[in-house]
Amino acid sequence: MKVALVHLATLETPEATLQKALELLSQAHQQGAKVAVLPELFPSGYRFADAAFTPSVLARLEQFCAQTGLSVVAGVLEQAGPRHANRARVVGPAGVLATYTKTHLIPAFGEPETMIPGQELVTLELEGFKVGLAICFDLRFPELFRVYALQGxxxxxxxxxxxxxxxxxxxxxxxxxxxxxxAYLVAVNHAENPFGAASLAVDPLGQELLRVEAEGLGLVELDPAFPARLRQEFPVFPQRRPELYQGLLKSPTSK
Known part of the structure; x- marks a missing residue:
C-alpha cells in the first residue's frame, strides 16, 4: 500500500489551507497513493473560532475521496458542547470511516482546559492493514500503542x-x-512554526523509511505482510509478563 505524508502549513483561513491540502492530495492520488495523512488540526491549528468551518472542510474531503477513491486521515478541531475536540477523522470513498478523539491532552497548549479527552481507542481495516489511530502527544504514552498492538x-x-x-x-x-x-508508524506534522518537526514513516524494526521536512508530499510503500512475518520470526508479545504490570492500572501519584 502506498501512503502519502502531507507535510502542510496551516494558512490564514481554513479555506486557504483546505485548498492547498486538496492540491497535495490530488498529487498523491495521481502518484498512486491509497491513503494520505494530514497534520493535527490541519485547517485551523488552535484558532478555536475556526472550528465552525470544520463541517464544510470534512464535506469537501468526503467529496474528494468519493471522486478519487483515496482515504484521508485528517486532524480537525471540532466544537464539543462548551469545549472543543481534537480529532482524527478517517474519510474514505464511502464517507467517514472512523473518528478518534485525542485521549491525552497536552498542558503546554492548554488542551485540558479547552478540550474534551477521548474515551476510547479506535481501530479500522484499511487497505489490508489493521490501523490504530493516535494524535501527537499520545506518542508519549506507550501503553496506548501496546494495547493497539495486542489487538492486532x-x-x-x-x-x-x-x-x-x-x-x-x-x-x-x-x-x-x-x-x-x-508495527509501521506514519506520523505527519505541520510545516510552519512553532511546529515543523519532520513528518516520518517508520518500519516495524524502528528504521526510518521516509522523512519530509519541507512543505509538500512524501510517498512510501508499506507491506502488510511484513509486521506479521516479523512478529512470527522474532516473537516479543508472548514473552510479556502482564502479572508484573498491575501498577499501570493505578492512578497517577503526581500531577
Whole structure:
C-alpha cells in the first residue's frame, strides 16, 4: 500500500489551507497513493473560532475521496458542547470511516482546559492493514500503542503538531513505538512554526523509511505482510509478563 505524508502549513483561513491540502492530495492520488495523512488540526491549528468551518472542510474531503477513491486521515478541531475536540477523522470513498478523539491532552497548549479527552481507542481495516489511530502527544504514552498492538494493529497513523524544538523526542518516540510493537508508524506534522518537526514513516524494526521536512508530499510503500512475518520470526508479545504490570492500572501519584 502506498501512503502519502502531507507535510502542510496551516494558512490564514481554513479555506486557504483546505485548498492547498486538496492540491497535495490530488498529487498523491495521481502518484498512486491509497491513503494520505494530514497534520493535527490541519485547517485551523488552535484558532478555536475556526472550528465552525470544520463541517464544510470534512464535506469537501468526503467529496474528494468519493471522486478519487483515496482515504484521508485528517486532524480537525471540532466544537464539543462548551469545549472543543481534537480529532482524527478517517474519510474514505464511502464517507467517514472512523473518528478518534485525542485521549491525552497536552498542558503546554492548554488542551485540558479547552478540550474534551477521548474515551476510547479506535481501530479500522484499511487497505489490508489493521490501523490504530493516535494524535501527537499520545506518542508519549506507550501503553496506548501496546494495547493497539495486542489487538492486532500493524500500522499506526498519527496526525501531529509537534514543535521542531522538541524534534529529538519526536523522532525517538516515533521509532520506539514502531519498534517495540513491530508495527509501521506514519506520523505527519505541520510545516510552519512553532511546529515543523519532520513528518516520518517508520518500519516495524524502528528504521526510518521516509522523512519530509519541507512543505509538500512524501510517498512510501508499506507491506502488510511484513509486521506479521516479523512478529512470527522474532516473537516479543508472548514473552510479556502482564502479572508484573498491575501498577499501570493505578492512578497517577503526581500531577
Amino acid at each position: 494493529v500493524n500500522l499506526f497513523l498519527i496526525p501531529s503538531a509537534w514543535p521542531k524544538s522538541r524534534g529529538y523526542a519526536w523522532e525517538l518516540f516515533c521509532k520506539s513505538r514502531a519498534a517495540e510493537n513491530q
